[in-house]
Amino acid sequence: MRIVLVGPPGAGKGTQAAYLAENLSIPHISTGDLFRANISQGTELGQKAQEYMRSGQLVPDEVTIGMAKDRMEQPDAEVGFLLDGFPRNLAQAEALDAILKDAGLKLDAVLDLEVPEDEVVKRIAGRRMCRNDSSHIFHVEYTPSKVEGVCDLCGGELYQREDDSEETVRKRLAVYHSETEPIIDYYRAQSLVTTISALGQVSEVTTRAMAALGSGE
Ligand code: AP5
Ligand code: MG
DSSP, rough: EEEEEEEEESSHHHHHHHHHHHOOOOEEEHHHHHHHHHHHHHHHHHHHHHHHHHOOOOOOHHHHHHHHHHHSSSGGGOOEEEEEEESSSSSHHHHHHHHHHHOOOOOOEEEEOOOOOHHHHHHTEEEESSOOOOEEEEETTOOOOOSTTBOOOOOOOEEGGGGHHHHHHHHHHHHHIITHHHHHHHHTTTTTEEEOOSSSSSHHHHHHHHHTTTOOO
């Protein structure tokens, strides 16, 4: 399956993607995680992305689209993929359509995670990420690690993302409304979108998402 996961910052895209990708046996491709890996490795691409991410703006399309295309062309993505955080504006959505069309492929579904803005702010304020594995995501109140600052799954160090300050979150939300939300209508016109509530326990949201994808447990 080829799936796009869309939703505001803090909706739970990364959290859900870890479970959905495992259940569906497809790779989870997060452009945010790819940028963060490039930043921590000090690559040229990471240097180009860093300032934009720090201030909550989108990284320019000419950097982002090429990086996403390279990742989608890796052998493990032949069986399909779950895109998280890409596309994020209409130009990226059109570029993705063109990439898939050239390869004789198409998207199967767009899953839209809906969550109220005050919940988004709470989720992001308490988020802790693992330095070893970006799919290990915790929350100090909702899903705390057993030992503070230590990942339950691998013992890695938990940290707070640089762009998770309240000011940057507000900027990211504004960018989401102005640039990313229009892609939902773009995909609605292709009858690909299912909107689900991302409120409730993580496992409840996963069950809802699997049902929406026609793969209910
Ligand atoms: P990116 O990394 O994609 O960030 P984002 O879209 O802002 O989304 P987040 O990762 O913040 O939230 P999430 O929905 O994954 O939530 P999570 O599962 O962690 O992008 C970062 C930046 O990179 C962008 O601002 C931009 O600069 C750049 N970028 C990336 N892609 C780009 C693109 N295509 N084009 C241009 N620039 C791009 O959950 C959040 C918290 O909530 C966690 O603590 C979690 O434990 C908790 N939680 C999750 N689910 C639940 C639940 N059901 N109940 C309670 N708590 C929950
Ligand atoms: Mg994420």
